Amino acid sequence: MAPTRLEEEKAEVVHADTLKTPDSDSTNNAEQGFQDEHAQSAAEKKLVRKISYTFLPLVTWIVMVQFADKSSLAISAVLGIYQDTGITGSQFSWLGSLFFLGYLIMQIPNQVLIQKFSIRRYLGVCIVVFGAVMLFTALAQTFAQLAALRFLLGFFEATCLPCLYIIVPHLYRREEQTFYFGIVTMCQGVGSVLGNLVAVGISQMGGERLGLEMWRWNHIIFGAITVLLGILCFFFLLDNPRSWMLRLTEEERHIVDKRTEDNAVIRSRKINYKHFLEALKEPRLYCIGLAAICINMQNGGLLVFSAQLIRTLGDFTPTESILLKIPGGVASTIFILGAAIVARRIRQIAYTGMVMCVISLSGVVVLAAVPHGSVKLLGYYLSWAMGGAGALYAAMVGTNVSGYSKKIFYNSVLVICSTLGSFIGPLVMLDHEAPRYTTGMVVYCVGNTVAFFCFLAARILMARENKRRIANPPEKKLDVTEGWTDQEDRSFIYKL
Template identity: 40%
Template sequence: MVDEKKPSSFVSKDEFQTQEQVPFEKTEAEVKFVSKMNRHFIPFVCVILFLQFIDKGTLSIVALIPEFFEDVGIDRDQYAWCNSIFYLGYLCMQLPNNFMMQKLPISKYIGVMLVVWGAVLFCMCFAHSFSQLAGLRFLLGFFEATTYPAVFLLIATMYRRSEQVVWFGIMFVSNSVATIIGNSAAVGILRMPTIGFFSPWKWAMIIYGSATMAAGFVVFFFMPDRSDSRWFKVTEEEKQIIEDRARDNAVVPNRKIKMNQIWEALKEPRLYCYCLISMFVNFQNGALTSFNTIIISDLGFNSTDSILLTMPYAGAIITMIFISTWLSKKYDETIYVAMGACVISIIGLTMLAAIPSGGVKLMGIYLSGGCTPSYVLLQASISSNVSGYTKKIFYTAGNLVFYTIGNFVGPLLLRDKEAPRYLSGMGVYIAANVLTILLFAYVRLVYVKTNKQRHLDKNVNIAALPEDLEDMTDKENENFVYRT
């Protein structure tokens, strides 16, 4: 927020509309401040996303333990429904989450949600029927649904638009690290004897649930959620830096819901393009997250090897995320790189559909992970091209509704009778990637056209926003430069 006294870096509305575009250079003081912010804030982001992903994926780990299906009394089709119903809970939380993010301190909100969903995961060890397991999976999705939009919003408000793509990438790298560490632990869990009344799969729920609850208390008390948080020990010089960075983001946090920004968003075709892209890329994400160990085991590998062979899949995703975010930052091109990631995904899916069996098919699984960097870059595009606090939250919420639909539908397209090639499911995923490329191309065309109409160059930066135009949307701000 700005002080009541008008800082010298602010300009009048008339001056703002006519001021010259100038190249942006980060000062040494800002570099030091950002480094301090990274040290105190990013570790929390990584831990939250790590736990969120490992807790969501615990079901796919225990699916390789024979006692799991026997104890709960489900088959593979019911297992697919238990994976999908997680996203039904995720979907139901989006509207209340949208409201609560604008009304509550985000660090406190996330901390409470971590404790609650950790308790739900813990209770999953007591499930003895399909209905019980499905109900708990619904609740797990409901409470986990708070994390992505909250973290997206924090990064969008605390980091410059040019910095955000890197941190969105780190978010999803945390997910892949969770796969590697979680599956390493799963190898040990597979070999555990029954201890007390709990078989190995139940101990997985107990261990991960307890860790999440403990992390929730730490997040509640110690996580910073504003650039001027007391944990950063901000100096007077850094207060001015924070104001400058907030103007660059064109995001001013406030707790008033502005309906005019929501109506503006609803009238923009790109909102629906972004939502459809989110759904399309997550068809295969939901399926492969739930079924990757099962697909690998169908190739003839035992349970332990199937878990171990998912680690290169996570490693491939990490590599693709680093390469895609590096390319995006180096060439200042987000959408073209996202389209390229979709092409890689199509190649992997084609291999999965075309090759009946054998080790070569593993390469198809690994390449199909291209959907993840394309989703990372989708989030970066939304974050850097939508301004107005309510509008940004609305875009994020809409995007996550369709993310949820994609992840819900995706696993259901893989029918047990079509194993191991799952031809109909793979065909849908390939078609979805093609449509994603076309939608990305349309959005980029709109941005290029708008920048030309405004006579703006994406490679330069407006130095200041006028004080009387705080919390403007990108449409209201004629000097807003869209990043392609």
């Protein structure tokens, strides 16, 4: 049913209210009130539940298993890969980095392919392929074979998070997205726990089974699970709020139209290169990219060396080293989910991210300063607060960038820079500095500090633009179906 003139006037008054105060809590509250006006209806709450029940279970498993695949090398370090293949410590570091090199190279074609193909089918095929790579890794005998397979694993896994990062803003309202970006990122921590629990079971096999070493069974198990998930993704991943899987009623279709208008995400198969140029001119893009490098140097280094690092803290068996990794995954999950909930409650993405950087920095300082003992293990767990900061950078992009090509470009830059950081991270963990890895710890301390100030700078830039838009509101709100960017649509207010 078309809105009446009175309803249109009310909407205009409410919209004007959202633009009346400079960067302040009242601005955030007014904006939130406008966007939540329809979200308070029982029908929309039911729709959001339907979307979440359809989307989240499969996505949870995809992210969990994808992360377990990626971190399989760290577990293999204490399950016999050194002895079985004859690789050295420096070669192991290169295996950690080559994954991220493949991840990095794929981002350029991935940016085009995401826009050209159905996301669920494209992602489903890629998941099947990197599941097959995991299975073939179980057959590797030399460093060269492992290096090639790690590169291919990173190349095809590189499609996963960018696809999910573009789906979330398509399904959820802007004020909902911080929480759901947190859920997606949190699943990586849960994946760490899952991978370690499976590895504990494998470590109890006692040597080899059917002529295969323990580390090979780890790849076989997760490779088979990954292929199955790829097939399910191809047919059943929810990638569109109007999907047949939701069985929308007429009322729900109308609600979806309203939510799409709020999200400012209109899918287009045509690549708009002007969006790329606009993004490249924005200083916040470089803040987000630099922060992503800094965050993921630490995440990449500590992920690859986690089992070895823990083993040096005491006289632990391989099984005990794996078990002690589990609280790290739990800590990452708690920090990510906590950051998402707090940021949504107080409506402050950047400030919450800055707190996560401080907590992570304190953990790395402990790792650098304390030579050994349980306090050092506490520092290791605290360092995973950086996962919460990473989730909020993804949310910052999801909620504050509009225009489909521009959003894909921002997500690609975020993933490229994250991958570059993850590539560098293991390389600064110098073998001759074990077990303290002084150079790595110093680099990670600097990274936490830089990420802190990048949050602050991005917030200041967006707050200043909000003030300009509030002071000079547009006479007419642009039609979101035209695919305007956040720069072109002057009624677009950034979430800080």
